[in-house]
Amino acid sequence: MAFTGVDQLEAALAGESYLADRGLAVSVYLALTLRRPLLLEGEPGVGKTEIARTLARVTGAELIRLQCYEGIDAAQALYEWDYARQLLYARTLQDGGLDPSRRAAELYGPEFLVERPLLRAVRAGAGAVLLIDEIDRADEEFEAFLLEVLADAAVTIPEIGTITADAPPVVVLTSNRTRELHDALKRRCLYHWIDYPGIERETAIIRLRAPEASEALARSVAEVVARLRDLDLVKRPGPAEAIDWTRALAAIGIGRIDAASAAETLGAAVKNRDDMALVRKILPEVV
Secondary structure (H helix, E strand, O other), rough: OOOHHHHHHHHHOOOOOOOOOOHHHHHHHHEEEEEEOOEEEEEOOOOHHHHHHHHHHHHHOOEEEEEOOOOOOOOHHEEOOOOOHHHHHHHHHOOOOOOOHHHHHHHHHHHHEEEOOOHHHHHHHEEEEEEEOOHHHHHHHHHHHHHHHHHHOOOEEOOOEEEEOOOOOOEEEEEEEOOOOHHHHHHHHEEEEEEOOOOOHHHHHHHHHHOOOOOHHHHHHHHHHHHOOOOOOOOOOOOOHHHHHHHHHHHHHOOOOOOOOOOHHHHOOOOOOHHHHHHHHHHHHOO
């Protein structure tokens, strides 16, 4: 699906229950139009991962996700060889009549290649949305593996050669900014910071994602969550936690949040022990 403007894209995202602010909608539109990777940074729970999922739905593309973690390497991200199958195949050739000069080529044929997310995305090309999630959790050295994919939509396999996409996939990278990313990676991307929404937008987001909740409940939760973000918390609640909290309250029949119901369901919004102890002390004032 091609979009003729930012307004059309914004409406399509809203149709899939994602309310993007204008800045994010423009950034996503440029990433689609210019076929540039989009780096999204922001606090956990503000919708960085969800925008990639929603984008895949509105474009009809396959979502291919690479979840980053400490110690991830090329074998988990790009490709690897199925060594067990190669060994079995080699044993069957020992007594066969295959020309020895062809054996290496046979052993490193496409049938023994195990695709990982980056290679899958390059082969899918324009038919894929590649989500590289939480890139800041990976080691700095891992970023070097991404540069060829981000710059040229290509993966080089020494035994086969370079595989290049006819048209590059849509690439969305997310970061919680637990560490600073390398400039070489940033230069290859468009950039957008997703901030916490205001009360009006957060109320609309909650209503969209938790339609079982009343307008009064959605607004009261949005107001309380906004106050919690002003506290010195280890992990401030994001829109994802606000939605979960609203659903929890609606599930026990609460029409508007109060101190008692907030205390009973606080674990839906506050996910750190020290934070919970702090919030419980001042919950009547916050609510």
